[in-house]
Structure formats: C-alpha cells, structure tokens
Amino acid sequence: MLTSPHREGPHSLSPIITRTRTTFQGTHRFPHTAEGKPQPVGWTLISSLRKIIETDLKDSVRVHTKSAFQELIMEGRRAVGLKYSDEAGTTHSRLFGTVVLAAGGYANDHQDRSLLDRFTPELAKLPTTNGPFATGDVIKALLQQDLGAQTTLMDKVQIHPTGFLEVKQPNFHTKFLAPEALRGCGAILLCGGKRFANELGRRDYLTKEVFEHCTPLQGNPGFPIAAAMLLTQEAVDKYGASSMGFYKFKGLVEDVETLENAATKMGVDAAVLRQTLAEYNRSAEKGVDEFGKTVFPVRFPEDAHFYVAFTTPTLHYCMGGLAINEHAEVLREDDVPIPGLFGNNRLGGNSLLELLGFCWHGAWSLGGWPGATRRAAEIPEEGVLSALASGASVAATTMRGQTALMFAASARGAGGQECLQLLLDGRAEIEAKDRYGWTALLYGCRNDCQSQVKSLLDQRAQLKVSTHDGRTAIMLAALEGGSLA
Ligand SMILES: Cc1cc2nc3c(=O)[nH]c(=O)nc-3n(C[C@H](O)[C@H](O)[C@H](O)COP(=O)(O)OP(=O)(O)OC[C@H]3O[C@@H](n4cnc5c(N)ncnc54)[C@H](O)[C@@H]3O)c2cc1C
The missing domain is CATH 1.25.40.20 (Ankyrin repeat-containing domain)
Structure with missing residues (x-):
C-alpha cells in the first residue's frame, strides 16, 4: 500500500539521475547498489530540485532559508500554520491550512534537552556524520507544545563503523563518512597491524568489533577509538580518483606508498603488517577467512602502492521521530491523527529512496499529486x-x-x-x-x-x-x- 501508488516517484528522477551500473559495497555479498550519474548524486539531486523550485515553481513555492521553525499554530486540534524566526531573529506567523514536517534527525543534538541524552545517553558522546542542523529541534518543539504527539523508535540511532578521523583534530565532533564503498572496493581495517573482523559485515557487527578490538588513536585515552584503514592503489582506482583526491586534500587519507611507511604510520612493526597481508592473500586464494569473509575485492601484494586512513564509529542515522500513520499523518499518543499535520520528522526515514516514497505518499494524502501520478493512484x-x-x-x-x-x-x-x-x-x-x-x-x-x-x-x-x-x-x-x- 505504501509503495504501489509511487510508481512514478523514483522514475520521476530519471531526467536528473541516470543509473549506470550496480556496485559492490560494504555489507554486500553480491553487488546490489545502483550507482547514478552524474556524480556526486546527492549534490546533483539537491541542485536540480532547487532549480525546479526556483524556475518552474517560482510562483507557487516560497523558500525561506536561514529560518527556523518555532511552533505550530493550532485551531482547536487542527494544525493550520507555524511560527518561525528569520535570520535576524524576527518571529513570523504564517497560516497554510496544512503543515508538513521534514526537519530531519538529531544525531548532532548536544543542546539543552538533548534528544540523544534523553533517549540514548550511552551514545551521546560519539561523533557524528550529520551536519550542525541535525538537532531534532522540531521534535523537541512539538513535544514541548504538549499536543500529545507520539514519538517512535527514538532510541534507534544507527552507528556507522567508519567515520574518518582527522589526525590533526581527532576530537572534532563532526566527521566525514568513510563510506561502505571504500570497503566494497577492497579497503581493510586493522588494529595493531592485525585484522579483527570481516570488513564487509553489517554496520552493527563491525561497530561492535571495532569497540571490542581497537584502542584510542595514538594510545591517547582522550582520543576516539581508532581502526586503521589500509588501501592499495588498485582499491583506490576502483573507488574513483576524484573522491579520493578530496579525501587526500582534506588530510583524511594519506598516500604512504610503501608497506614500511604504512606500518610506521600505524605505529606497528612492518613484519606484523607483512604477515597480516600474507594471511589475507592466502584467505583470498581459499575464498574464505577466519571471520567468514568470502568476497576479496583486491589482494595486498607487499610491493603494492599503499594508502592509510584512520576511522572511528560515528552516529549516522536516526530511525526515530514523530509517529505517523499510513497517510503520513502525525499521530497523537492515542493513535488518532493530528488533523493538518504530516511527516514524521524525519519524513525521509533512513534513506533517500524511502524519503521519496514518503514524500509522494504524504503529497498524495494531501491531495497534491501531479496529474499523471494521480491517475496511477x-x-x-x-x-x-x-x-x-x-x-x-x-x-x-x-x-x-x-x-x-x-x-x-x-x-x-x-x-x-x-x-x-x-x-x-x-x-x-x-x-x-x-x-x-x-x-x-x-x-x-x-x-x-x-x-x-x-x-x-x-x-x-x-x-x-x-x-x-x-x-x-x-x-x-x-x-x-x-x-x-
Ligand atoms: C554522510 C551521509 C551519507 C549518506 N549517504 C546516503 C546514501 O548513500 N544513500 C542514502 O539513501 N542515504 C544516505 N544518507 C542518508 C540521507 O542523507 C538521509 O536519510 C536523508 O537526508 C534524510 O532526509 P530528511 O529529510 O529526513 O532530513 P535532512 O536531509 O537532514 O533534512 C532536514 C532539513 O531540515 C532542516 N531543519 C532542521 N531543523 C530545522 C528547524 N528548526 N527549522 C527549519 N528547518 C530545519 C535542516 O537544515 C535540513 O535541511 C547519508 C547521510 C549522511 C549524513
């Protein structure tokens, strides 16, 4: 029911993004992630949609940037508009008749009344891949407004096992993601020069293994837990030179050339690293290793050209938000929808396709689908x-x-x-x-x-x-x- 009316949803992106090939990533046993062109996909999507809003829809959509939601305006039990503050701090009230909330998660919430402290205190100190805007303000505002809005899955905050650690400022709270594709292209993870897990395992498994086997960066208890990431030139070529160039420019990945330099960078004996790589290559020949890894995207010859990075587990996705029903209407504690209020903030849930599904569905519930999509519905x-x-x-x-x-x-x-x-x-x-x-x-x-x-x-x-x-x-x-x- 949720997806069948959305036949035109994902397809409607085809003028913007074209699928080129199916790629192999960390957590996969076979390639099944569609790769889009042009790259980078996220930026292309956002800038193209922005252009559509600024041109085709300029008479019907008004965008207020640098403005922050403050509270809903209610008429009885119905949401009819909202108050927001602009860049200068001036408060405005606007009546719309219907409100759709889509203000994202709270993985970077370290403010007073932090949702992380409240729902997942044990994770609150971890760094995050999310931007400074991911503070869950709208969820907090709604809870404070006492509308009886129901929250769901608030303690389900996903940890990504590999955020890049910047060696120059390891305690900086926001991290660049070291994406699954790096491990899918062959990167391996090491602690003390030894492997400790199947690098292509699931995020929860790999995170647990990092916490269990790794130690703080440079042995400094004030620094985050660190796993070294080792790549060969072959893995880098598979991943793509332009993204790798960005990581190198940012100082996240270092081109160390030789195995000896890689060992020095990791603070381990070159003989230990040599033995680890020899074992890895033997496992690759056999087709399975001691951790159950069965896919070996590249081998690690001793004389390869090497690259080293350091990674740490980071908060990545918030699964929780306001509870909604199948029409994307926000629910009260008693499961009754709050009339006029849509979106579960996070509207998109945990991935971009799901986001499209919910957007189309919310729009359908609002009666705002474009003609062709309405016919499908x-x-x-x-x-x-x-x-x-x-x-x-x-x-x-x-x-x-x-x-x-x-x-x-x-x-x-x-x-x-x-x-x-x-x-x-x-x-x-x-x-x-x-x-x-x-x-x-x-x-x-x-x-x-x-x-x-x-x-x-x-x-x-x-x-x-x-x-x-x-x-x-x-x-x-x-x-x-x-x-x-
Ligand atoms: C590093 C990284 C890599 C990712 N890679 C992938 C991937 O490869 N594939 C995939 O499917 N997903 C990926 N995701 C996840 C995907 O980006 C998110 O699931 C998706 O962006 C969530 O959409 P959203 O609309 O819920 O929230 P967001 O995209 O976070 O949007 C929320 C918006 O609300 C605004 N906002 C917040 N508070 C307020 C307020 N008080 N008033 C007004 N506006 C406010 C924010 O500024 C922001 O613009 C990735 C996420 C990260 C962080």
Missing part, C-alpha cells in the same frame, strides 16, 4: 493484484503487526475499497489484530471509511472488538465527529 488495486499474482502473502505484517487488509480498510484515497475487496477475495484474515489489538474494522472506523467498514461488516467482521486500551468501534467512529458513528 486511482488504480492502486492493480498493485495489490499484481503483488498477489506474484505470490505475496496476504498475511504479511508490519513491525506493528498491521496487515494489508488494515491499511486497505483505513485508506481514504481512491481505490481503498477495491484493494480491500481484493484482499478479502484473497482470504485475508478479517479478525487479525495488530500489536495494540486493532482489527481492520477498527482501523476503518477510526478513519471514517464507510464503504470499507460496510464491506467488512457484510463479511461478518466482529463489531464487539476493542483495542488493548479499550477503544471500541463506536468510540473510534465517533472521534473527530466521524459520520459512521
């Missing part, structure tokens, strides 16, 4: 039909235990009723409950979806059910003055 049952035809299970659930039938029962957009009927025909379990005891009927009642509720009752859905906290169908139907009541 009018027939979402096609997506359900093709998913069922390809063997998708009608019993599959989200982490909260929600089934496709529950989403269809509460879909306010066109096609919800048809999807529901298809799922019922596909023998979806009508009385399935999610983790909080909600059934499809209760979802339909909450969103005032008359035709879906009627179909469910026709199919003898239980009316005398209630959520774990005691809300019945009639109570949910009466919320927000629902006509079903």
Whole structure:
C-alpha cells in the first residue's frame, strides 16, 4: 500500500539521475547498489530540485532559508500554520491550512534537552556524520507544545563503523563518512597491524568489533577509538580518483606508498603488517577467512602502492521521530491523527529512496499529486493484484503487526475499497489484530471509511472488538465527529 501508488516517484528522477551500473559495497555479498550519474548524486539531486523550485515553481513555492521553525499554530486540534524566526531573529506567523514536517534527525543534538541524552545517553558522546542542523529541534518543539504527539523508535540511532578521523583534530565532533564503498572496493581495517573482523559485515557487527578490538588513536585515552584503514592503489582506482583526491586534500587519507611507511604510520612493526597481508592473500586464494569473509575485492601484494586512513564509529542515522500513520499523518499518543499535520520528522526515514516514497505518499494524502501520478493512484488495486499474482502473502505484517487488509480498510484515497475487496477475495484474515489489538474494522472506523467498514461488516467482521486500551468501534467512529458513528 505504501509503495504501489509511487510508481512514478523514483522514475520521476530519471531526467536528473541516470543509473549506470550496480556496485559492490560494504555489507554486500553480491553487488546490489545502483550507482547514478552524474556524480556526486546527492549534490546533483539537491541542485536540480532547487532549480525546479526556483524556475518552474517560482510562483507557487516560497523558500525561506536561514529560518527556523518555532511552533505550530493550532485551531482547536487542527494544525493550520507555524511560527518561525528569520535570520535576524524576527518571529513570523504564517497560516497554510496544512503543515508538513521534514526537519530531519538529531544525531548532532548536544543542546539543552538533548534528544540523544534523553533517549540514548550511552551514545551521546560519539561523533557524528550529520551536519550542525541535525538537532531534532522540531521534535523537541512539538513535544514541548504538549499536543500529545507520539514519538517512535527514538532510541534507534544507527552507528556507522567508519567515520574518518582527522589526525590533526581527532576530537572534532563532526566527521566525514568513510563510506561502505571504500570497503566494497577492497579497503581493510586493522588494529595493531592485525585484522579483527570481516570488513564487509553489517554496520552493527563491525561497530561492535571495532569497540571490542581497537584502542584510542595514538594510545591517547582522550582520543576516539581508532581502526586503521589500509588501501592499495588498485582499491583506490576502483573507488574513483576524484573522491579520493578530496579525501587526500582534506588530510583524511594519506598516500604512504610503501608497506614500511604504512606500518610506521600505524605505529606497528612492518613484519606484523607483512604477515597480516600474507594471511589475507592466502584467505583470498581459499575464498574464505577466519571471520567468514568470502568476497576479496583486491589482494595486498607487499610491493603494492599503499594508502592509510584512520576511522572511528560515528552516529549516522536516526530511525526515530514523530509517529505517523499510513497517510503520513502525525499521530497523537492515542493513535488518532493530528488533523493538518504530516511527516514524521524525519519524513525521509533512513534513506533517500524511502524519503521519496514518503514524500509522494504524504503529497498524495494531501491531495497534491501531479496529474499523471494521480491517475496511477486511482488504480492502486492493480498493485495489490499484481503483488498477489506474484505470490505475496496476504498475511504479511508490519513491525506493528498491521496487515494489508488494515491499511486497505483505513485508506481514504481512491481505490481503498477495491484493494480491500481484493484482499478479502484473497482470504485475508478479517479478525487479525495488530500489536495494540486493532482489527481492520477498527482501523476503518477510526478513519471514517464507510464503504470499507460496510464491506467488512457484510463479511461478518466482529463489531464487539476493542483495542488493548479499550477503544471500541463506536468510540473510534465517533472521534473527530466521524459520520459512521
Ligand atoms: C554522510 C551521509 C551519507 C549518506 N549517504 C546516503 C546514501 O548513500 N544513500 C542514502 O539513501 N542515504 C544516505 N544518507 C542518508 C540521507 O542523507 C538521509 O536519510 C536523508 O537526508 C534524510 O532526509 P530528511 O529529510 O529526513 O532530513 P535532512 O536531509 O537532514 O533534512 C532536514 C532539513 O531540515 C532542516 N531543519 C532542521 N531543523 C530545522 C528547524 N528548526 N527549522 C527549519 N528547518 C530545519 C535542516 O537544515 C535540513 O535541511 C547519508 C547521510 C549522511 C549524513
């Protein structure tokens, strides 16, 4: 339900980004990351979208830069606008009718009332790859405004195992990312001249191994934990000379040329490093090493040209934010949407494609889809039909235990009723409950979806059910003055 109406979402980027090849990265067992052109993709996306806003949309979109959200303006329980301060500190109030929050995560939040201190105190002192804007201000403002907004997954802050350590200022809090692609192109990680893990393992695994095996940079307890990253010229060539040139320019990667210089840079005996590399090459011949690594992107001949960097685990993604429903509406603690308020701040979740999915979905819920996309949204049952035809299970659930039938029962957009009927025909379990005891009927009642509720009752859905906290169908139907009541 979330992705099927978004057929035009990712495709609509094709005039900006073209997929060129599928690449191998850290955490992969086979290549499966689409690489785009032109590079760098992020910058190309942002600057192209900015151009569209400044030209095609200049009469309909106004951008206020260097301005900060302060609080929502409410009319009763409905969000209708917001207050923000401009660069000079002047406060403005604007009424829009609807508000979409998209102010990102809080991995760089070290202010008073820090969300890191509150939800993940054990991680709060780690450096981060996120910019100075990632302070979660909007989440904090909403919690302070006491609207009863619900947060979710706030303690789920992902650590990236390899942020570059700048040797000249190791305690600088913001780090450049040493991306997975470096390890995917062959970089290995060493402590005391020895390997300690499968460099292509998952982020959580590798982070744990770094903390377990590595020591602070230069043995100084005041410095962060450091793993040395070793690359050969072959790995650097695979990765791309221009990005590597940037790292060298920034002093993050050093061209040390010889194995002896690499050992000196790491503060280890050259004989130890030589033995480590010989073992690595033997494992590569065998196709497996002691850590379970089975992909060896490059070998490490003794006479290769070497590069050295130092890396440390860094806070990278915040999974949490304000809780939203399937229409991207922000939910109160009692699971009822706050009318007029969209986006879970972070709207994008944890990756750029997910971000696109949520943006399109939020826009759809707002009724603001462009014409062609709206036509696609009018027939979402096609997506359900093709998913069922390809063997998708009608019993599959989200982490909260929600089934496709529950989403269809509460879909306010066109096609919800048809999807529901298809799922019922596909023998979806009508009385399935999610983790909080909600059934499809209760979802339909909450969103005032008359035709879906009627179909469910026709199919003898239980009316005398209630959520774990005691809300019945009639109570949910009466919320927000629902006509079903
Ligand atoms: C180094 C790095 C590399 C990454 N690489 C990848 C990758 O390869 N692939 C991928 O899919 N994802 C990647 N990501 C993740 C991706 O960038 C994020 O998931 C995505 O940007 C999140 O989007 P967002 O809209 O939630 O937040 P953001 O992109 O953080 O946008 C939030 C915006 O809100 C603004 N803001 C904050 N507070 C306020 C306020 N009070 N008032 C007004 N505005 C405010 C901020 O200035 C910012 O412009 C990477 C992230 C990092 C840090």
